[in-house]
Amino acid sequence: MASWKGRDILSIRDFSRGDIEVVLKYARKLAPVAEGQKSSRSLEGKVLATLFFEPSTRTRLSFHSAMIRLGGQVLGFSNVEGTSVQKGETLADTVRMVEGYADAIVLRHPHEGAAVLAAEFTERPVINAGDGAGQHPTQTLQDLYTIWDEKGKIDGQGIALVGDLKYGRTVHSLAYALAQFGVSLTLVSPPGLEMPWEIVDELKRAGTQVATTHRLDDVVATADVLYVTRIQRERFPDPQEYERVAGSYRVDLPLLREAKKDLIVMHPLPRVTEVDPAVDRTAHAKYFRQAFNAVPVRMALLEMVLGVGG
Template structure:
């Protein structure tokens, strides 16, 4: 594995190796030493969690971080091409972690440089490190990835995270409930891909009745910026609000996940229940990103 650009490139075996390494690093990060290695963070748009968890991952393994956040004051503002910026960064560092608003940007950069490239989000396309940390979180909270019942809730039409999670879990024979307003249903091409892969799923518009059945509830924010029509957004923005009261019939092992930031879709009274797992999920991002950095830098043992 030279780069991590898209979940489509990742075999089930490689995924399992990364999950195992993340687990080992969570227990004992001292087994990998990335000292004198430099990670270049090329963030063409704002990101708090992804960027900071990458920085934390690199630094906790002894490595260093350089980089940019936003293009203000950089050579990009002077009209430098993406390829040129990346080639220079490659001279300064051992691995590039990049986020870019245009889809396919990370793939393009990986073709331009000799060092490993990690896609930390390219527009609405891929965000493989999020998918991997979600898998790790599900594995850690349930003890297995096999045969789980999961509800994916919220914006299933535009939500990049839920699309790639559905694909990432497909080999493990899950049962999905896709819970969304009618206007934000899972795209038809994804449903047909899942059918082809033999994955069973049901589409729902309400969540109440399925809560006693599920192992994982993956909630996403309905993003205002995705709606061309303000009125349409107002109609659906509060479609699903998860409260502690709503979870009273949940199974003991049920966990609520959310890629964060949340707005109002999970009320704060859920935070103190045993079902809340989204802060652990964010922490897991550090271990998974440590595993990814170590693997791509050739240090995974």
């Protein structure tokens, strides 16, 4: 991206490797502010609108935290109840109305393509905070930041993506982004929930080493990063089958005995049973740090698109 000021953050696929690196380095500079160790007024006088057409507490709160820590103000809604959307207002109209009240817009919407549409109707920068099964670029950046921050670099890492790789939006976006770095990817999923072939094909064409397996045991000894995702109950018609499958993708202490000492375990949260709480006490557990990392990454993006700091 040539200039960041006023840019929309719509899809991780709009980010070159260079763009990603700029964001990661910028986020690291802001981490002490995110942690409350330093204070900043860089966004004083700026207003961020967070329009959440469906609830997503974690995403909304981390944007609020990022804005408030930088001295800015936040307005918006956390679901459509009681808003003019319920009266049938179009997204295009909502965005044009909000444009008059805020300097940047964060949008969460249940329909794919909503952020692209919103960006067409406003001059203000639009940040996509998840559009249906589509894109959630700031989540991907926070995942990349976590790997980079914990391991010192992304290149050369052995990264295993574990769980529902078929429907998981998070892992699709992350896989695309990782393809820009020289990682070796192992895709670990139950039969029937494998990564869509067109994504695997694209990763390979981008030069990424990709291996696939159905067994978590196969990867735990060699991986540098285990990125674990939830296997949703509703994907299985038979509850017993779900229990059996979910059980075989659980990360617990016996499994981690085989792991490298510096293996990190990540999870976009919320988790159900896929990471045993006993793992929380080990040095492998980085998922809460990963959740925190949303704040410096979103701070960096807010400063960049609002054209302050630098």
